[in-house]
Amino acid sequence: MKFEEIVGHQALKQQLIDTIRHNRVSHSQLFYGPEGNGALALAIAYAQYLLCENPSERDSCGTCSSCKQMASFNYPDLHFVYPIAKQGKSTSKVFSTDFLSDWKQMVQKDLYFSIYGWLEALGVQNKQAQIGVDESAQMLRKLQLKSYSGKHKVMILWMPERMNASASNKLLKLLEEPPQKTLFIFVSEDPDSLLKTITSRCQKVFIPKFTFNETHAFLQREENLESGPAQVIARMADGNLAQAKRLAEKAETYSDYAKLFSHWVRSCFTADLKQIIGWAEECGKFDREKIKHFLSFCSQTFRDSLNIHYKTLEDFNQIFQEVNFELSKFAPFVHVGNTPRILQDLDVAAYDIGRNANPKIVLTDLSLNMARHLRIKP
Ligand SMILES: [Zn+2]
Incomplete structure:
Protein backbone atom coordinates (compact mmCIF):
# COMPACT_ATOMS: atom_id res chain seq x y z
CA MET A 1 0.00 0.00 0.00
CA LYS A 2 1.35 3.40 -0.95
CA PHE A 3 0.88 6.45 1.23
CA GLU A 4 -0.99 8.17 -1.61
CA GLU A 5 -3.79 5.59 -1.36
CA ILE A 6 -4.65 6.85 2.12
CA VAL A 7 -6.82 9.95 2.59
CA GLY A 8 -5.31 13.14 4.09
CA HIS A 9 -2.73 13.17 6.92
CA GLN A 10 -0.24 14.90 4.60
CA ALA A 11 2.15 16.32 7.20
CA LEU A 12 2.12 13.13 9.21
CA LYS A 13 2.94 10.99 6.18
CA GLN A 14 5.96 13.16 5.41
CA GLN A 15 7.07 12.98 9.04
CA LEU A 16 6.95 9.16 8.91
CA ILE A 17 8.86 9.09 5.63
CA ASP A 18 11.50 11.42 7.03
CA THR A 19 12.24 9.11 9.98
CA ILE A 20 13.08 6.38 7.46
CA ARG A 21 15.06 8.67 5.17
CA HIS A 22 17.11 9.94 8.11
CA ASN A 23 17.62 6.48 9.55
CA ARG A 24 15.71 7.18 12.72
CA VAL A 25 13.49 4.08 12.68
CA SER A 26 12.84 3.02 16.24
CA HIS A 27 12.38 -0.75 16.60
CA SER A 28 9.05 -0.49 18.37
CA GLN A 29 6.45 2.09 17.54
CA LEU A 30 2.97 2.79 18.74
CA PHE A 31 0.53 4.33 16.24
CA TYR A 32 -2.43 5.41 18.32
CA GLY A 33 -5.60 7.47 18.02
CA PRO A 34 -9.38 7.14 17.62
CA GLU A 35 -11.26 4.55 15.54
CA GLY A 36 -11.43 5.15 11.80
CA ASN A 37 -8.27 7.33 11.68
CA GLY A 38 -6.42 5.25 9.06
CA ALA A 39 -3.67 4.18 11.50
CA LEU A 40 -3.49 0.59 10.27
CA ALA A 41 -3.23 1.72 6.64
CA LEU A 42 -0.48 4.17 7.60
CA ALA A 43 1.41 1.40 9.41
CA ILE A 44 1.26 -0.79 6.29
CA ALA A 45 2.34 2.08 4.01
CA TYR A 46 5.17 2.86 6.42
CA ALA A 47 6.39 -0.75 6.33
CA GLN A 48 6.17 -0.77 2.54
CA TYR A 49 8.23 2.42 2.31
CA LEU A 50 10.85 0.96 4.65
CA LEU A 51 11.17 -2.20 2.54
CA CYS A 52 10.84 -0.57 -0.90
CA GLU A 53 13.87 -0.98 -3.17
CA ASN A 54 13.36 2.30 -4.94
CA PRO A 55 11.51 4.82 -2.75
CA SER A 56 11.08 8.45 -3.77
CA GLU A 57 11.09 11.36 -1.34
CA ARG A 58 7.32 11.14 -1.01
CA ASP A 59 6.27 7.50 -1.37
CA SER A 60 7.27 3.91 -2.06
CA CYS A 61 7.63 3.08 -5.76
CA GLY A 62 4.79 0.56 -5.95
CA THR A 63 6.54 -1.35 -8.74
CA CYS A 64 9.62 -3.06 -7.24
CA SER A 65 9.33 -6.72 -6.29
CA SER A 66 9.13 -5.83 -2.61
CA CYS A 67 6.25 -3.35 -3.15
CA LYS A 68 4.44 -5.90 -5.32
CA GLN A 69 4.73 -8.56 -2.65
CA MET A 70 3.58 -6.09 -0.04
CA ALA A 71 0.57 -5.16 -2.15
CA SER A 72 -0.55 -8.78 -2.29
CA PHE A 73 0.38 -9.34 1.38
CA ASN A 74 2.85 -12.02 0.34
CA TYR A 75 6.01 -10.35 1.60
CA PRO A 76 7.69 -13.06 3.68
CA ASP A 77 9.06 -10.68 6.34
CA LEU A 78 5.76 -8.91 7.01
CA HIS A 79 3.65 -10.39 9.77
CA PHE A 80 0.29 -9.38 11.19
CA VAL A 81 -1.27 -10.10 14.53
CA TYR A 82 -4.89 -9.13 15.23
CA PRO A 83 -7.74 -10.15 17.52
CA ILE A 84 -9.52 -13.34 16.62
CA ALA A 85 -12.20 -15.49 18.17
CA LYS A 86 -12.66 -19.22 18.12
CA GLN A 87 -15.42 -20.24 15.75
CA GLY A 88 -17.95 -22.80 16.83
CA LYS A 89 -17.03 -25.08 19.70
CA SER A 90 -13.50 -25.85 18.56
CA THR A 91 -11.01 -26.24 21.39
CA SER A 92 -7.86 -26.25 19.27
CA LYS A 93 -5.47 -23.30 19.35
CA VAL A 94 -6.14 -20.52 16.87
CA PHE A 95 -3.68 -18.02 15.46
CA SER A 96 -3.97 -14.85 13.40
CA THR A 97 -2.46 -16.75 10.47
CA ASP A 98 -5.50 -19.06 10.44
CA PHE A 99 -7.54 -16.02 9.35
CA LEU A 100 -4.97 -14.52 7.01
CA SER A 101 -7.07 -14.75 3.86
CA ASP A 102 -10.00 -12.97 5.60
CA TRP A 103 -7.54 -10.37 6.84
CA LYS A 104 -6.06 -9.76 3.38
CA GLN A 105 -9.53 -9.40 1.91
CA MET A 106 -10.58 -6.99 4.62
CA VAL A 107 -7.55 -4.71 4.27
CA GLN A 108 -7.73 -4.75 0.48
CA LYS A 109 -11.39 -3.83 0.53
CA ASP A 110 -11.38 -1.18 3.27
CA LEU A 111 -8.45 0.81 4.70
CA TYR A 112 -10.39 2.23 7.64
CA PHE A 113 -12.35 -0.68 9.13
CA SER A 114 -13.13 -0.93 12.83
CA ILE A 115 -12.92 -3.90 15.17
CA TYR A 116 -16.68 -4.31 14.74
CA GLY A 117 -16.28 -4.47 10.95
CA TRP A 118 -13.53 -7.06 11.32
CA LEU A 119 -15.52 -9.30 13.65
CA GLU A 120 -18.54 -8.94 11.42
CA ALA A 121 -16.45 -10.11 8.45
CA LEU A 122 -15.41 -13.16 10.49
CA GLY A 123 -19.03 -13.75 11.52
CA VAL A 124 -18.15 -13.58 15.23
CA GLN A 125 -19.40 -10.09 16.15
CA ASN A 126 -20.98 -11.38 19.33
CA LYS A 127 -17.85 -13.04 20.65
CA GLN A 128 -14.97 -11.69 22.68
CA ALA A 129 -12.07 -11.46 20.27
CA GLN A 130 -8.59 -11.38 21.69
CA ILE A 131 -4.89 -11.90 21.12
CA GLY A 132 -3.88 -14.87 23.24
CA VAL A 133 -0.66 -16.13 24.75
CA ASP A 134 -0.13 -18.74 22.02
CA GLU A 135 0.01 -15.91 19.55
CA SER A 136 2.91 -14.28 21.42
CA ALA A 137 4.79 -17.57 21.44
CA GLN A 138 4.33 -17.87 17.70
CA MET A 139 5.49 -14.29 17.21
CA LEU A 140 8.67 -15.12 19.09
CA ARG A 141 9.33 -18.09 16.83
CA LYS A 142 8.73 -16.11 13.65
CA LEU A 143 10.95 -13.23 14.58
CA GLN A 144 13.84 -15.45 15.53
CA LEU A 145 13.98 -16.77 12.00
CA LYS A 146 16.40 -15.09 9.63
CA SER A 147 14.90 -12.38 7.45
CA TYR A 148 14.23 -13.64 3.91
CA SER A 149 15.04 -10.37 2.25
CA GLY A 150 18.00 -9.37 4.40
CA LYS A 151 15.98 -6.27 5.30
CA HIS A 152 13.76 -5.58 8.30
CA LYS A 153 11.28 -8.06 9.63
CA VAL A 154 8.07 -6.18 10.34
CA MET A 155 5.39 -7.22 12.79
CA ILE A 156 2.18 -5.15 12.79
CA LEU A 157 -0.04 -5.73 15.83
CA TRP A 158 -3.51 -4.32 15.38
CA MET A 159 -5.55 -3.64 18.53
CA PRO A 160 -2.91 -4.81 21.05
CA GLU A 161 -5.34 -3.69 23.77
CA ARG A 162 -7.06 -7.03 23.08
CA MET A 163 -4.02 -8.94 24.37
CA ASN A 164 -4.56 -10.75 27.63
CA ALA A 165 -2.06 -10.42 30.50
CA SER A 166 0.01 -13.49 29.77
CA ALA A 167 0.26 -12.59 26.09
CA SER A 168 1.41 -9.08 27.04
CA ASN A 169 4.07 -10.38 29.40
CA LYS A 170 5.45 -12.74 26.83
CA LEU A 171 5.51 -9.94 24.27
CA LEU A 172 7.30 -7.69 26.71
CA LYS A 173 10.21 -10.13 26.83
CA LEU A 174 10.43 -9.87 23.06
CA LEU A 175 10.52 -6.09 23.22
CA GLU A 176 13.17 -6.11 25.92
CA GLU A 177 15.53 -8.10 23.74
CA PRO A 178 14.34 -7.57 20.20
CA PRO A 179 15.86 -9.78 17.52
CA GLN A 180 18.12 -7.94 15.05
CA LYS A 181 16.49 -5.69 12.45
CA THR A 182 12.97 -6.11 13.70
CA LEU A 183 10.26 -3.47 13.56
CA PHE A 184 7.17 -3.71 15.74
CA ILE A 185 4.27 -1.43 14.95
CA PHE A 186 1.44 -1.44 17.46
CA VAL A 187 -1.77 0.09 16.13
CA SER A 188 -4.00 0.97 19.05
CA GLU A 189 -7.19 2.88 19.80
CA ASP A 190 -6.74 2.61 23.55
CA PRO A 191 -3.02 2.80 24.45
CA ASP A 192 -3.81 3.51 28.12
CA SER A 193 -4.94 -0.07 28.59
CA LEU A 194 -1.59 -1.49 27.41
CA LEU A 195 1.12 -2.40 29.89
CA LYS A 196 3.15 0.70 30.76
CA THR A 197 6.28 -1.42 30.40
CA ILE A 198 5.31 -2.00 26.76
CA THR A 199 4.30 1.55 25.83
CA SER A 200 7.39 3.03 27.49
CA ARG A 201 9.50 1.03 25.04
CA CYS A 202 7.68 2.43 22.02
CA GLN A 203 8.11 5.56 20.03
CA LYS A 204 4.64 7.09 20.00
CA VAL A 205 2.96 8.45 16.92
CA PHE A 206 -0.44 10.07 17.42
CA ILE A 207 -2.77 9.62 14.43
CA PRO A 208 -5.62 12.14 14.73
CA LYS A 209 -9.13 11.75 13.38
CA PHE A 210 -9.71 13.00 9.84
CA THR A 211 -10.82 16.59 9.27
CA PHE A 212 -14.32 17.43 8.10
CA ASN A 213 -13.01 18.31 4.63
CA GLU A 214 -11.05 15.05 4.34
CA LYS A 250 -27.57 4.01 4.25
CA ALA A 251 -27.24 7.35 2.47
CA GLU A 252 -30.15 6.81 0.10
CA THR A 253 -32.52 6.93 3.08
CA TYR A 254 -31.49 10.48 4.01
CA SER A 255 -34.01 12.33 1.92
CA ASP A 256 -36.71 10.09 3.46
CA TYR A 257 -35.31 11.03 6.86
CA ALA A 258 -35.40 14.72 5.96
CA LYS A 259 -39.05 14.35 4.96
CA LEU A 260 -39.91 12.49 8.19
CA PHE A 261 -38.04 15.05 10.26
CA SER A 262 -39.84 18.02 8.71
CA HIS A 263 -43.21 16.29 9.07
CA TRP A 264 -42.39 15.50 12.70
CA VAL A 265 -41.31 18.96 13.86
CA ARG A 266 -44.28 20.56 12.08
CA SER A 267 -46.70 18.34 14.01
CA CYS A 268 -44.79 19.02 17.25
CA PHE A 269 -45.04 22.79 16.67
CA THR A 270 -48.79 22.62 16.26
CA ALA A 271 -49.03 19.93 18.98
CA ASP A 272 -51.33 18.06 16.62
CA LEU A 273 -51.87 14.79 18.46
CA LYS A 274 -53.39 12.97 15.52
CA GLN A 275 -50.46 13.88 13.30
CA ILE A 276 -48.00 12.94 16.03
CA ILE A 277 -49.51 9.50 16.53
CA GLY A 278 -49.60 8.93 12.78
CA TRP A 279 -45.93 9.81 12.58
CA ALA A 280 -45.04 7.54 15.53
CA GLU A 281 -46.93 4.70 13.85
CA GLU A 282 -45.10 5.21 10.60
CA CYS A 283 -41.60 5.33 12.18
CA GLY A 284 -42.50 2.62 14.65
CA LYS A 285 -42.73 0.16 11.76
CA PHE A 286 -39.01 0.48 10.97
CA ASP A 287 -36.67 -2.09 12.47
CA ARG A 288 -34.97 -0.97 15.67
CA GLU A 289 -31.60 -0.27 14.05
CA LYS A 290 -33.26 2.00 11.53
CA ILE A 291 -35.19 3.90 14.21
CA LYS A 292 -31.93 4.45 16.14
CA HIS A 293 -30.24 5.58 12.95
CA PHE A 294 -33.06 8.02 12.23
CA LEU A 295 -32.92 9.39 15.79
CA SER A 296 -29.19 10.03 15.42
CA PHE A 297 -30.00 11.86 12.17
CA CYS A 298 -32.48 14.00 14.15
CA SER A 299 -29.84 14.79 16.80
CA GLN A 300 -27.42 15.87 14.12
CA THR A 301 -30.07 18.08 12.53
CA PHE A 302 -30.74 19.80 15.86
CA ARG A 303 -27.01 20.31 16.44
CA ASP A 304 -26.64 21.74 12.95
CA SER A 305 -29.63 24.01 13.43
CA LEU A 306 -28.06 25.35 16.60
CA ASN A 307 -24.78 25.93 14.80
CA ILE A 308 -26.49 28.03 12.15
CA HIS A 309 -26.51 30.80 14.74
CA TYR A 310 -22.72 30.79 14.78
CA LYS A 311 -21.79 29.68 11.31
CA THR A 312 -22.52 30.73 7.77
CA LEU A 313 -25.07 28.68 5.87
CA GLU A 314 -22.81 27.86 2.95
CA ASP A 315 -22.15 24.24 3.84
CA PHE A 316 -25.59 23.46 5.09
CA ASN A 317 -27.94 20.55 4.53
CA GLN A 318 -29.02 20.58 0.93
CA ILE A 319 -31.15 17.53 1.52
CA PHE A 320 -33.66 19.62 3.43
CA GLN A 321 -34.03 22.02 0.56
CA GLU A 322 -35.02 19.06 -1.58
CA VAL A 323 -38.02 18.41 0.68
CA ASN A 324 -38.95 22.09 0.92
CA PHE A 325 -37.96 22.49 4.53
CA GLU A 326 -36.04 25.66 5.29
CA LEU A 327 -33.64 24.88 8.10
CA SER A 328 -32.72 28.54 8.35
CA LYS A 329 -36.35 29.34 9.27
CA PHE A 330 -36.49 26.42 11.69
CA ALA A 331 -33.16 27.28 13.33
CA PRO A 332 -34.41 30.23 15.49
CA PHE A 333 -36.53 27.72 17.46
CA VAL A 334 -33.42 25.73 18.34
CA HIS A 335 -31.21 27.49 20.88
CA VAL A 336 -29.07 26.91 23.96
CA GLY A 337 -32.21 27.12 26.13
CA ASN A 338 -33.75 23.93 24.69
CA THR A 339 -31.14 22.01 22.66
CA PRO A 340 -29.52 20.13 25.59
CA ARG A 341 -32.97 18.81 26.65
CA ILE A 342 -33.88 17.89 23.09
CA LEU A 343 -30.63 15.99 22.55
CA GLN A 344 -30.99 14.24 25.88
CA ASP A 345 -34.53 13.12 25.04
CA LEU A 346 -33.38 11.80 21.66
CA ASP A 347 -30.59 9.83 23.38
CA VAL A 348 -33.01 8.37 25.91
CA ALA A 349 -35.43 7.39 23.14
CA ALA A 350 -32.64 5.66 21.17
CA TYR A 351 -31.58 3.84 24.32
CA ASP A 352 -35.13 2.67 25.03
CA ILE A 353 -35.58 1.49 21.45
CA GLY A 354 -32.36 -0.53 21.84
CA ARG A 355 -33.80 -2.04 25.04
CA ASN A 356 -36.89 -3.40 23.30
CA ALA A 357 -39.37 -0.75 24.47
CA ASN A 358 -42.51 -0.34 22.33
CA PRO A 359 -41.39 2.00 19.49
CA LYS A 360 -44.77 3.67 19.02
CA ILE A 361 -45.02 4.61 22.70
CA VAL A 362 -41.40 5.80 22.88
CA LEU A 363 -41.80 7.96 19.77
CA THR A 364 -45.11 9.43 20.92
CA ASP A 365 -43.61 10.35 24.32
CA LEU A 366 -40.62 11.83 22.58
CA SER A 367 -42.89 13.95 20.37
CA LEU A 368 -44.93 15.28 23.30
CA ASN A 369 -41.70 16.32 25.05
CA MET A 370 -40.48 17.84 21.82
CA ALA A 371 -43.68 19.89 21.49
CA ARG A 372 -42.90 21.41 24.92
CA HIS A 373 -39.19 21.99 24.23
CA LEU A 374 -39.85 23.73 20.93
CA ARG A 375 -42.13 26.24 22.65
CA ILE A 376 -39.37 27.41 25.02
CA LYS A 377 -38.37 30.95 24.07
CA PRO A 378 -34.70 31.68 23.42
ZN1 LIG B 1 9.08 -0.26 -4.17
Missing part, protein backbone atom coordinates in the same frame (compact mmCIF):
# COMPACT_ATOMS: atom_id res chain seq x y z
CA THR A 215 -14.13 13.05 5.33
CA HIS A 216 -16.37 15.03 2.98
CA ALA A 217 -13.99 14.57 0.03
CA PHE A 218 -13.62 10.86 0.83
CA LEU A 219 -17.39 10.33 0.79
CA GLN A 220 -17.78 12.09 -2.54
CA ARG A 221 -14.82 10.41 -4.22
CA GLU A 222 -14.92 6.89 -2.83
CA GLU A 223 -18.54 6.43 -1.85
CA ASN A 224 -19.91 8.40 -4.82
CA LEU A 225 -22.14 10.61 -2.71
CA GLU A 226 -23.49 14.00 -3.71
CA SER A 227 -22.09 16.94 -1.79
CA GLY A 228 -25.24 17.40 0.37
CA PRO A 229 -25.57 13.91 1.87
CA ALA A 230 -21.75 13.76 2.12
CA GLN A 231 -21.85 16.86 4.34
CA VAL A 232 -24.46 15.39 6.66
CA ILE A 233 -22.57 12.11 6.99
CA ALA A 234 -19.21 13.84 7.42
CA ARG A 235 -20.63 15.78 10.37
CA MET A 236 -22.19 12.69 11.93
CA ALA A 237 -19.02 10.63 11.48
CA ASP A 238 -16.85 13.28 13.16
CA GLY A 239 -13.59 12.26 11.47
CA ASN A 240 -14.11 8.49 11.82
CA LEU A 241 -13.96 6.98 8.32
CA ALA A 242 -15.13 3.56 9.50
CA GLN A 243 -18.28 5.23 10.80
CA ALA A 244 -18.57 7.39 7.66
CA LYS A 245 -18.56 4.28 5.47
CA ARG A 246 -21.20 2.61 7.64
CA LEU A 247 -23.41 5.69 7.41
CA ALA A 248 -22.81 6.03 3.68
CA GLU A 249 -24.26 2.58 3.10
